[in-house]
Amino acid sequence: MTHSLGVDVGSISTKGVILDEAGKIVASAYLWTEGDPLGAIRCLINALRTQMPHVTICAVGTTGSARRLAGAMLNASAIKNEITAHAVGTLSKHPNAKTILEIGGQDAKIILLQDGIVVDYAMNTLCAAGTGAFLSAQAGRLGLDIEELGNMAIRSNAPTQLSARCTVFAESDLIHKAQAGHSKVDLVAGLCAAVVANFLNNLGKGKQITPPIIFQGGVSKNKGVVAAFEKELGCEVCVDTDGHLMGAVGAALLGRDNQNEETSFAFDLADKAYETQSRSCSGCLNHCEVVYFHRDGEVLDYWGNRCEKHVG
Secondary structure, three states, rough: OOOEEEEEOOOOOEEEEEEOOOOOEEEEEEEEEOOOHHHHHHHHHHHHHHOOOOOEEEEEEEOOHHHHHHHHHHHEEEEOHHHHHHHHHHHHOOOOEEEEEOOOOOOOEEEEOOEEEEEEEEEOOOOOOOOHHHHHHHHHHHOHEEEEEEEEOOOOOOOOOOOOOOHHHHHHHHHHHOOOOOOHHHHHHHHHHHHHHHHHHOOOOOOOOOOOOEEEOHHHHHHHHHHHHHHHHOOOOOOOOOHHHHHHHHHHHHHHOOOOOOOOOOOHHHOEEEEEEEHHHHHHHHOOOOEEEEOOOEEEEEOOOOOOOOOO
16 A cells, blocks of 8 residues: 655644655644754654654655755755645645644745636735734733633633734733733733634635635644634634644645656654755845755755756
C-alpha cells in the first residue's frame, strides 16, 4: 500500500499527516514551531516515524509559510500555498463546503468555494489582533490558560464589548473593563466576540458567506469563538475534528497528484545535517538577500532572488 505525507509549517505550529490510498489519516502530529522550522520539521518526521515505522511514502506535499524550506528538506513533489492546500484538504472531507474560515496562531483566512473551486479568498497581512496569538496574550493577561477560554466564554450571558482593531487597543480596553468590574467570564466572552468581529470586518467584508461553513485552525477548538461566529452569521458553523490538520491533508493529496519518478522520501532525511545561509547577491543592482539551503554541505535549493544573476 502506498502512502502520502503532508507537512504544514506555520509560524506558530507545524502539522503533519500520513494518508493511506483512500485519503484517510493513519498518522498525525502537531507541535510548536518555536522559531525553528527546521527543528520542528525534524521532530515532526520523527513523531510520524514512531507511529508508522514501516510505511512506504510515495508522495510528499508541503504548505505553510515555510513550505519552500520543508519542500527542499523532504524532497516534496508539491509545494503549494495555504489557500490551495486548505481548500483541497477540506473538500476531501466536506465536498459540499461553500465557505472555509481559518484562524491560526498568527494568521487568518477566508476561502469561498463554488462547485469545488476557489472563487475568492482573503488573508490577514498586517495585524494578528484576531488570531490565536492575540487570544493567548489576553488569556495570559487574565491569568488563564488558553484552553480555558472556550468553556468560560459559553457560560457568559453578557459578553463585554471590547475593541479588536489591534492588540494595543484590545489590551487597553481589556484592562479598563477589568478595572471597571467586569467578570472574567464576560471578559473572555467579549474577547471571543471581538475576534469574530475583527475577522468578519476585515476578511469577510463584502463577501457572501454561505453555508456549509467549515471552521478550521487552532482557534476553531475554542467553543466561545465558534458560538460567536454562529451568532453573527445566523447559521451552523461546522468544526471538523481534524480541522487543524486540513492544510497538511491538502498538501499530502496535492503531493500524490504531482508525484513523479523523481519523487523519493525516506524518514532518515530528518537525521541529516541541514543548514541555511543568507547572502546579499552582487549580481545586479537589486542586491537580493538570497537564502541557500544545504544538506550535508550540498546546496539543495535557494530562494529570495528576483533574477537569475544571483552569486552563489
